[in-house]
Amino acid sequence: MSVQGQRVLLSGNEAIARGAYEGGVGVATGYPGTPSSEILEVVADLYKDVLYAEWSTNEKVAMDVAAGAAYSGVRALVTTKSVGMNVLADSLFYLPYTGLEAGLVVVVCDDVGMFSSQNEQDNRWYAILGKVPMLEPADSQESKDMVVLGLDLAEKFDTPFIVRSGMRIAHSKSIVNLGKRVDNPPQAKPFPRNIAKYNCNALFARAKRPIIEQRMKDLQTWAEETAINRIDWGETELGIISSGIVAEYAREVFPHASLLKLGMVHPLPEQKIRHFASQVRTLVVIEELQPFLELQLKAMGLEVRGKDIFPTYDEILPETMRSCAIEAGLLPAGERKERRVIDLGELPVRSAVLCPGCPHRSSYYLLNKMKVPVTGDIGCYNLGCLPPFEAQHTMGSMGSSIGQLQGISAAKSPERGVCTIGDSTFFHAGMAPLLDMVHNRGTGAVLIMDNATTAMTGHQDHPGMTHNLMGDAVERVDLAKLCQAMGVKLVKEVDAFRVKDVESALKECLVWEDGPAVLIAKGECIFVTRNPKPAYTIDPAKCIACDSCTRVGCPAVIKIEERNPKNNHRKSGIDPVLCNGCGICAQVCPVGAISQTDRKEAAE
Amino acid sequence: MNKVDVVIAGVGGQGNLLVAGLIAKAALSQGLEAKRSEIKGLAQRGGSVQSLVRIGETVWSPLIEQGSADILLGLEPVEALRYIQYLAPIGKAIASSNFATNPVSFSQEEILIKARKHGFFLLPATELAKQAGSVQSANIVLLGAASHFFPFPAEVFRQVIEENVKRFLEENLKAFELGRQAIAIQQ
Numbered sequence: 001m002s003v004q005g006q007r008v009l010l011s012g013n014e015a016i017a018r019g020a021y022e023g024g025v026g027v028a029t030g031y032p033g034t035p036s037s038e039i040l041e042v043v044a045d046l047y048k049d050v051l052y053a054e055w056s057t058n059e060k061v062a063m064d065v066a067a068g069a070a071y072s073g074v075r076a077l078v079t080t081k082s083v084g085m086n087v088l089a090d091s092l093f094y095l096p097y098t099g100l101e102a103g104l105v106v107v108v109c110d111d112v113g114m115f116s117s118q119n120e121q122d123n124r125w126y127a128i129l130g131k132v133p134m135l136e137p138a139d140s141q142e143s144k145d146m147v148v149l150g151l152d153l154a155e156k157f158d159t160p161f162i163v164r165s166g167m168r169i170a171h172s173k174s175i176v177n178l179g180k181r182v183d184n185p186p187q188a189k190p191f192p193r194n195i196a197k198y199n200c201n202a203l204f205a206r207a208k209r210p211i212i213e214q215r216m217k218d219l220q221t222w223a224e225e226t227a228i229n230r231i232d233w234g235e236t237e238l239g240i241i242s243s244g245i246v247a248e249y250a251r252e253v254f255p256h257a258s259l260l261k262l263g264m265v266h267p268l269p270e271q272k273i274r275h276f277a278s279q280v281r282t283l284v285v286i287e288e289l290q291p292f293l294e295l296q297l298k299a300m301g302l303e304v305r306g307k308d309i310f311p312t313y314d315e316i317l318p319e320t321m322r323s324c325a326i327e328a329g330l331l332p333a334g335e336r337k338e339r340r341v342i343d344l345g346e347l348p349v350r351s352a353v354l355c356p357g358c359p360h361r362s363s364y365y366l367l368n369k370m371k372v373p374v375t376g377d378i379g380c381y382n383l384g385c386l387p388p389f390e391a392q393h394t395m396g397s398m399g400s401s402i403g404q405l406q407g408i409s410a411a412k413s414p415e416r417g418v419c420t421i422g423d424s425t426f427f428h429a430g431m432a433p434l435l436d437m438v439h440n441r442g443t444g445a446v447l448i449m450d451n452a453t454t455a456m457t458g459h460q461d462h463p464g465m466t467h468n469l470m471g472d473a474v475e476r477v478d479l480a481k482l483c484q485a486m487g488v489k490l491v492k493e494v495d496a497f498r499v500k501d502v503e504s505a506l507k508e509c510l511v512w513e514d515g516p517a518v519l520i521a522k523g524e525c526i527f528v529t530r531n532p533k534p535a536y537t538i539d540p541a542k543c544i545a546c547d548s549c550t551r552v553g554c555p556a557v558i559k560i561e562e563r564n565p566k567n568n569h570r571k572s573g574i575d576p577v578l579c580n581g582c583g584i585c586a587q588v589c590p591v592g593a594i595s596q597t598d599r600k601e602a603a604e
Numbered sequence: 605m606n607k608v609d610v611v612i613a614g615v616g617g618q619g620n621l622l623v624a625g626l627i628a629k630a631a632l633s634q635g636l637e638a639k640r641s642e643i644k645g646l647a648q649r650g651g652s653v654q655s656l657v658r659i660g661e662t663v664w665s666p667l668i669e670q671g672s673a674d675i676l677l678g679l680e681p682v683e684a685l686r687y688i689q690y691l692a693p694i695g696k697a698i699a700s701s702n703f704a705t706n707p708v709s710f711s712q713e714e715i716l717i718k719a720r721k722h723g724f725f726l727l728p729a730t731e732l733a734k735q736a737g738s739v740q741s742a743n744i745v746l747l748g749a750a751s752h753f754f755p756f757p758a759e760v761f762r763q764v765i766e767e768n769v770k771r772f773l774e775e776n777l778k779a780f781e782l783g784r785q786a787i788a789i790q791q
Contacts (some may be wrong), residue, residue, distance in 0.1 A: 007632075009625075009628055009629075009632065009638060009640065072704065114644070118685075139639075139666075166669065167664060168641065171641065171642055171643075172639060172640060172642075172662075172666035172667075173628070173638075173639065173640040173641070173666075174638075174639045174640075174666065175632075175637060175638070245665075245666075246664070248665045249665045250665075251664040251665070252665050252669070253669075289686055290664040301626050317669075317670075318667055318670075319665060319669050319670040319671070320667035322669065337669060337670065337671035337672055338671055338692075338693050339670055339671035339689050339691075341692070342716060344688070347685055347686055347715075347716070348682055348706055348708045348715075349708060350615065350651065350652050350682070350683075350706060350708070351708075352651055353685055353707070363648045419660055439731075509619075555707045555776065557707075559709060563638040572696075575705055577705070578705060
């Protein structure tokens, strides 16, 4: 895909990676999170011979690394998922004050509809809140082009730019015309000792306020002229203002309407909007989530409809847009699409489960059995909140499990709690709250589930691993030593695949009184080892249909037709294709009915 | 009008995205525009995977509106039924009658009865793939079955399979033919 002039199908994320390459980015950073994770993977995969990329420990770190690079004169790109923006914002917000020596673009992939996020947020507000200009692409071509444009404009206006993508753009593929990398991309120069510019001491920062206000006015003037804020004139009965993917849906649902598609959503081209409004009979804003554009148009004194027609949460999918429009009289009832429907009754659900061979299985099996309160964190292991485990009682944001555990301790709850946190999440946001527990003498068991990868987002590296995104061999940070150095007095390590060992260590940690206790349950993610062991089998003659094995929640453990005549329950079996041979079911079987297939037998 | 909107439903590991890619590439080779979109479940394997391919002279939205898909391609019968609301009243539904493993127990016969009632062409894609020599090629069997309903000849698909499928090429081409014949016979 590296040939200039080629037309190729790229996902929005691949296109952003390409934009970083073509735009002469020298440093690309981020923390993995759906739907943004593929951007840096593609950058590292295809372009690491010309640029540096890293998975930073969290989004704030990623932002600061990019800032340092941009101060040094090298173009930089930061990627984050929707909620990562909350972590990143702390450091983004000083950048409009300092400006930069080379272009800097923050790509945020929103998750409208909450496919993989704990809350649904409209990140366009960060543009207003932080006084950062924001571009919004509608497809892969624009995703690439707006990264390049953002880098150029960042230098022109001395401010970082945000490019707001989203799940439907990031994970859709459309045609992109490839360009070439800019000639002579900016290289590092002597670091600027310009304290009045780069030090945000209030004394210096206060002086920047009028500069920032003037910059936004200048950008507004630019916005009036740019072709990325484009009017496609149709019939003037209905004029639609929209942006991003929603504008693409609108073109199909309202093929005859006039459309003002905003490629820059902050600051807005007020004169262009007023002109458009004056030419159409009915003006409607179609935007997902909050009335970001609509409120600003109303503040301009324009008569506009929007959220009285379209929903304020979830996606406005084409069918939703059509039915809302028909209901509001924007489209005739005859435009309704007929569906072939159909009473399907109940369809069997296909719920998400921990994979066969997952190292987290033993912990949730035990936490369920021990009936302790469990504050949880973000990762695959949040599947521990679902049946049959139902043993991760909270989940909020990255790292919050440990702070919440400290809260249980501080509240003098009658129960001793456990928190569950993955290795990558611990490095991201778990160290600060653990130090808080140590310093403030909180009690409770901190269960770090170390599967040696960032599993849920697609196995990215982190400081506990022996390689980084550039492919360098690096020394891994030892979690146990790290926790000891942080002042934790009881730190235990166990093999996550040995149920009895995990159980006794967990019990020991739960009664520990001298500050927090840390239990590190180590077991590699099955996608890291990629080395499944021979499948287990269940001897139906021995199986008493007690269902112990089904309580480990493994999709490979199935029910067979044969029943135990005593309780009339169906006996268990193991799907040999799904089973990865971890043996946890065998360890919980009370009658020894489960055994591993002989390696030779399996080979035959 | 060369517009064809395709919904492909299946579970992880069935080669859903490969089929979507082949359809898009076939369209591009004919000078048409193509857009693809996908939703993957949380589970890496065994989770529900839906992908959308739209081809035509001009394609704006990567999503297919409910009630407007021309083809619903089901790599798995339960997953195919789950997305039937996307199909246009005159759209074609083609699905495998072979089920993927599901930890939940249910009546397979009832699912197949529902599918037939809603006008599905059902074919034993996994069995045909085995017959072709590669059990993994059920996806290509279904592509062969669907190939009757595109605005270009089957040869275009054979070409993109040859250019893009690296492993078991002969078996995949055989799988494509078996799927194509299976529908021709039913029609």
